[in-house]
Amino acid sequence: METLRLIIDWASVLAIPTIILLFIGYGGYKKIPVYEVFVEGAKEGFEVGVKIIPYLVAMLMAIAMFRASGMLDILTWLASPVTNLIGMAPELLPMALMRPLSGSGSLGVMSELMKTFGPDSLIGFTASTMFGSTETTFYVLAVYFGSVGVRKTRYAAPAGLLADAAGLITAVLVCQLWF
Amino acid sequence: MLNHIWFWMIMLSLFVAAGTDIYNEITAPPPMETAGEELSLNKRTKLGQLSDAALEAAQTGVNISLGLIGIMALWLGIMKIAEEAGFIKILARLVAPITRRLFPEIPEDHPSIGAMLMNIAANMLGLSNAATPLGLKAMEELQKLNPDKETASNSMITFLVINTSAITLIPASAIAIRASLGSVNPQQIIVPSIIAATMATIVGLTTVKLIQKFEKRKNRTEGEA
Numbered sequence A: 001m002e003t004l005r006l007i008i009d010w011a012s013v014l015a016i017p018t019i020i021l022l023f024i025g026y027g028g029y030k031k032i033p034v035y036e037v038f039v040e041g042a043k044e045g046f047e048v049g050v051k052i053i054p055y056l057v058a059m060l061m062a063i064a065m066f067r068a069s070g071m072l073d074i075l076t077w078l079a080s081p082v083t084n085l086i087g088m089a090p091e092l093l094p095m096a097l098m099r100p101l102s103g104s105g106s107l108g109v110m111s112e113l114m115k116t117f118g119p120d121s122l123i124g125f126t127a128s129t130m131f132g133s134t135e136t137t138f139y140v141l142a143v144y145f146g147s148v149g150v151r152k153t154r155y156a157a158p159a160g161l162l163a164d165a166a167g168l169i170t171a172v173l174v175c176q177l178w179f
Numbered sequence B: 001m002l003n004h005i006w007f008w009m010i011m012l013s014l015f016v017a018a019g020t021d022i023y024n025e026i027t028a029p030p031p032m033e034t035a036g037e038e039l040s041l042n043k044r045t046k047l048g049q050l051s052d053a054a055l056e057a058a059q060t061g062v063n064i065s066l067g068l069i070g071i072m073a074l075w076l077g078i079m080k081i082a083e084e085a086g087f088i089k090i091l092a093r094l095v096a097p098i099t100r101r102l103f104p105e106i107p108e109d110h111p112s113i114g115a116m117l118m119n120i121a122a123n124m125l126g127l128s129n130a131a132t133p134l135g136l137k138a139m140e141e142l143q144k145l146n147p148d149k150e151t152a153s154n155s156m157i158t159f160l161v162i163n164t165s166a167i168t169l170i171p172a173s174a175i176a177i178r179a180s181l182g183s184v185n186p187q188q189i190i191v192p193s194i195i196a197a198t199m200a201t202i203v204g205l206t207t208v209k210l211i212q213k214f215e216k217r218k219n220r221t222e223g224e225a
Helices: A002-029 A034-051 A053-069 A072-084 A089-099 A103-119 A122-133 A137-147 A158-178 B001-027 B046-084 B087-094 B096-102 B111-124 B128-145 B154-164 B172-181 B186-224
Strands: none
Touching: A002 A034, A002 B046, A002 B087, A034 A053, A034 A137, A034 A158, A034 B001, A034 B046, A034 B128, A053 A137, A053 B001, A053 B046, A053 B087, A072 A089, A072 B001, A089 A103, A089 A122, A103 A122, A103 B172, A122 B046, A122 B186, A137 A158, A137 B128, A137 B154, A158 B001, A158 B186, B001 B046, B046 B111, B046 B128, B046 B154, B087 B096, B087 B111, B096 B111, B111 B128, B111 B154, B128 B154, B154 B186, B172 B186
């Protein structure tokens, strides 16, 4: 386990320098005017950053209202019969419901659960697996589609949420077996 | 679809907050004197908290976007070098057997494939700072192929589903928090996370492909009729 930790730590330290070395190095080898090309590409960064603002504000506003209203408690209560079926602890439900909505929100729920039950308890273990195995779907939808000005997202949200549900349920089941 | 989700999130939140407030005011009116000063109505009620949260979120949205600009510029600059040098094309050709099936609408060595690949790789390594700019680059390239600029293309949705169910080899932030809270074995979640994320990806891709197949058939029969 110590070696695994060492590998992981080194991999995360080395990843970015390696990519930079590889890309800029290859550019230099191919005789690309690297500085000029870099600046040209970097220019787009500003445009994209500004372009996503309205989409992000719209999405974050709805999510914040949702969180502040106490809807989460009601949804937890509504979903409890289903989660009891797979033997999921009711404490994990807010985590599962928060995960697709808000990265910082679900980070908070995960930390809270691990503080209360301990990081190596089944609940703490499952909560961190849930966090590690899914993304903040609504944020990604808003930012990615917003950056190119797509407003009609068709079936993207339901497909993304269905994938999240599958991931979260699998996390619960795998953690139960693992434990 | 997002229209409906957005609308109902806001409406239900308002109803639930208002309902909670009415219930609380009727059943348990607040004590007149609470240790020194009384909590203001805005802080005490759900509706008050809700408006504060909404305004705060609007500010957060701007902060996040502006905060992204620097990192975006850095990665888009590096990507541009890789693109001009032909590195992205090499990457795209390596994964062509997979991308041909997942993204039948995209020409084989289109720059979007390289960008999507880089985004997925960054996600796998847990480099979320790098992943977003690369993903947005991919979206920009996909948008060039999109016939209807206001509507999501099939390729975009397929990409987003892969992205949001992202398989992360090193879920760095979850591991870091576990370690900080005194876990004996913080990395223990790696394998379960990969299994769960793989399942999410499989279900997501199956859903997307089934919908695409269904829509294609519908269009064909409509064309014949």
